[in-house]
Every structure is written in C-alpha cells, then in structure tokens.
Amino acid sequence: MAELDAIDCAIVNRLQDDLPVCERPYAEVAAELGIDEAELLSRLQRLLDERVLTRFGPLYDAERLGGAFSLVAMSVPEDRFEEVAERVNAFPEVAHNYRRDHDFNMWFVLATETPEDIARVNAEIATCTGLPVYDMPKEAEYHLRLKLEACP
C-alpha cells in the first residue's frame, strides 16, 4: 500500500470527480484544495508514477465513439499462464486484464473501434493461444460509479 499524506489523499479523492473544462483546470482544482498549481502537478505525476492512480484524463465511452466493449474470460492452464497473458496483453484492443482465482482465471476487457472487431479479436486470441474464449458482452447496465476514498 502506498504512503499517502493528507494532501495526496485529498488529491486522489478530488480527482476521481470531474475536472473543470477550462484553460487552467489544475489551477482551479489546486485552489479548491488549498495548494498551488505546481504542487498539484508534481504530486499528480508522482501518484501516477507510483501507480496509485492508473491513469488521469478524459475517460471515453467507446460505445458513444462508435466502438464496442466486451468482457472476455479464459481458463488458462497454470503452466501457460504467463505466456498466454503476454500474448493476450499484446493486443492493443485489450484495455485491461485481471487474474482472478477461479477456473476462469483470466478476465479481460476488449475496447474496439467497431462492434465487428470484438469477434475478430476474440477469434485471433483463440487462435494465437489455442484456448477457447468466452465472450460476455454487457446486455444491460445497472451501473453507479464507486468513488474509492483514500485515507477514510
């Protein structure tokens, strides 16, 4: 677990909400937090470098951009796990990939430019790994975004 001081935590909590769209957004947020813009920027860089934050910026909705998402599961033999992970992660369409403790032990999200690309990429992954893929696109969304509080 990363060492975060009170200012880091305030930054992590604040930046999970929307950044204003304006010329100096960091200056506005810094003023809200009672620090200066340069300090916010250097701390934000450190939080990204230390992987406390995995990314920062506009979060695009691939479907609204004409693309598509799907969740895909695989059951990978233990002795091939690293090799298969490397092959799967090499696809730029794989947005994230998690190992989970289940017979289905690899779960990744595809984000593609067109709905047709989902089937194409799944077929390519099945071919290059020699393993079946289980495509589980969302059929309905009952979604509310969670905000993870740092230092509660």
Next chain:
Amino acid sequence: MNAVPEQLPLELDALDRRIVLATQQGLPLDPRPYAVVAAQVGASEAEVLQRIERLRARGAIRRIGAVPNHYTLGYRANGMTVWDVDDDRVDELGRRIGALDFVSHCYRRPRHRPHWPYNLFAMVHGRDREEAERQIAVIADLLGDACRSHDVLYSTRILKKTGLRFAGPDRD
C-alpha cells in the same frame, strides 16, 4: 449519472478523432493541458476546449478524472460477484444492486452453460475479504430465492490496465 446507453454513436470529425487519440492515454500534466493538446492536433486551445466540452456533453467523455489503483489505496479484496438470477427478475434486481453504495459496476451478461451459469455481475470492493463478504451477504439477501447460485472471483493481479486505446490513425 453517466448512463447514456442505447444511443447511436456520435459522428466524429477528423479533429475530434485527433483529440481522442491525443488524450486517450491521459491529459498532459501541464498548467495549460489543452494548449499542449492543441499544439499536437493543429488547432487552437479554444477550439480544443470547445470540442472537449461537446464530447462530454454528448456522453463520449464520461468524466475527466483519475482512475485509482484499488490495491494501492488499500482495497485488497476486489471481488467480481456473479449470480444466476431468474431472467424475468434480473432487470429489476440488477437496478437495486447497482444502487448499492459499495457496488461499482453491475451488468447483465450472457450465460455460457454448462461452464458458466451466471447472468448478473456486480463488482464489490473491500479493504479485506471480510468486508467484501459482508457486502456479498447484502447482495445475496436482496436477491433471495430469485438467485439459484453464485460465486465470487477475487482479482489477484492486474495483468494490464490501459483504458481505451484507438489503435488506428484518422479514418476521415
């Protein structure tokens, strides 16, 4: 919230696409981030701001913000809970589960019988397994006899996390 499902895709022009490509990995950490983007895409800062605002207003940008790493924030028990729920009740129950404050995502997805009987997915996040198990008990209670079986898949490693990435150059 940011629920804009079932809408037709937006028409993006070449400048929109250049802006998406320039910012999908992140917003520049510069006092004038949109001026940096503007220089990259060959537009003015004002034009980029206007495009970003429009993309956001139309739901193409869900928000401009940070994605935390659950693990480094101390949320070690990140469970994908999966449930086999009666088809005629799954929408009603899914909405109630999606509204629980500890559920970050809740979706209906296709089953793959016999390997995978589950049609409702809800992500829960606890500081430890005990906290996550308490959250799961709340969901089980809410589903009651509409649910035949369930399972929990804890993530044990992030293998990749990059977010959306357009692979190609401009198509326009």
